[in-house]
Amino acid sequence: MLKVLSTRDPGGLDRWPAGWHGDGRESSVPPAAIIVNRTRIRDLGRFRRRCGQAAEAGGWEPWFLETSRDDGGLEQARAAVAAGARLVFAAGGDGTVRACAHAVAGTGVPLAILPRGTANLAAHALGVPLRWRDALATGFGGRERRVDLAVADGLYFVAMAGMGLDAAVVGATPGLLKHGLGWPAYAAAGIARLPGRPHVFTVRLDGGEPLTRRARSVVVGNAGLLPGGFALLPDARLDDEVLDLGILAPADPLGWGLVAHRVLTRSRRDDRHLERHRARRVEIEADTELPRQVDGEVIAPGRSLTVTLCPGALLVRVPAR
Secondary structure, three states, X not given: OOEEOOOOOOOOHHHOOOOEOOOOOEOOOOEEEEXXXXXXXXXXXXXXXXXXXXXXXXXXXEEEEEOOOOOOOHHHHHHHHHOOOOEEEEEEOHHHHHHHHHHHOOOOOOEEEEEXXXXXXXXXXXXXXXXXXXXXXXXXXXXXXXXXEEEEOOEXXXXXXXXXXXXXXXXXXXXXXXXXHOOHHHHHHHHHOOOOOOEEEEEEEOOOOOEEEXXXXXXXEOOOEEOOOEEOOOOOOXXXXXXXXXXXXXXXXXXXXXHHHHHHOOOXXXXXXXXXXXXXXXXXXXXXXXXXXXXXXXXXEEEEEEEEEEEEEEEEEXXXX
16 A cells, blocks of 8 residues: 655644554554655656555555655654654655654664765765665665764764865755756866865864864765765775764865875875874864855854764665675
8 A cells, every 4th residue: 555645734644653554454564654855856656656666565565755845854754753664765865864864863763765866975885776776675675784873063964064165065056957967066066166265174083182274174974975976085984983084175276186186096195185084073163154064965154063973873774785
């Protein structure tokens, strides 16, 4: 039975007792909530049919909930878990994944990903197939893996947060360009912003002595990938119980060329252009208000960003092999 729900519907999920269909019959089929970012799905009817077929084949009952302009999936996923969902799918980009991961963190309910975004950093890091039919098979039939989550000023994230140039690029990339080009849209916006002046950053790692650097951007990765799958932080792992930090400080085209070469070759060499560290708590302060981003979503500008680690807080579905 294919069930279509919306938290905006007065007869929707928020009125259902956990483990019930809503008509008085207890369900013997475990429910799987599919949190859908409609802006990322071209043919919603076809998408629902395919998901329903995959769910039925795997022995699940699908519940569909849509994100909204005001909520990227956090409350929808929370409502689904409260109503008895035993599995949550995030069907969208990294923002949808981040919101759903926040909702299921620490609950024991696993998160599956249907990557429909521009960068799909979490899916890349976890090895989730980018073809959504294969991703469905992974979600309904893969194995469970426990990974870390990070928290940036109260916001949970899976992949990466930062302040400075990286966040400015995210904020400057038009949505239509992202939909049309995919991850190269970020590259196009970034190239135009490479010239610019550095800022003074002060970074504390695990409460230690401060590091003061003139840089363009400071990023903190739970995963270390950039859009396109390029490894800025090649040692970052989602389950290593540590955060990876990158300080980017190129001052001219040659410096940016050296950084690009190291990213493309996954080089671990550090110098004044690209410096990397590891810690479980990272405190960043800048000399002025700067753009900030969390998993590809721009948050309010600020002069600081504090990132901490939540080891093993998230269960995810990954390919069985």
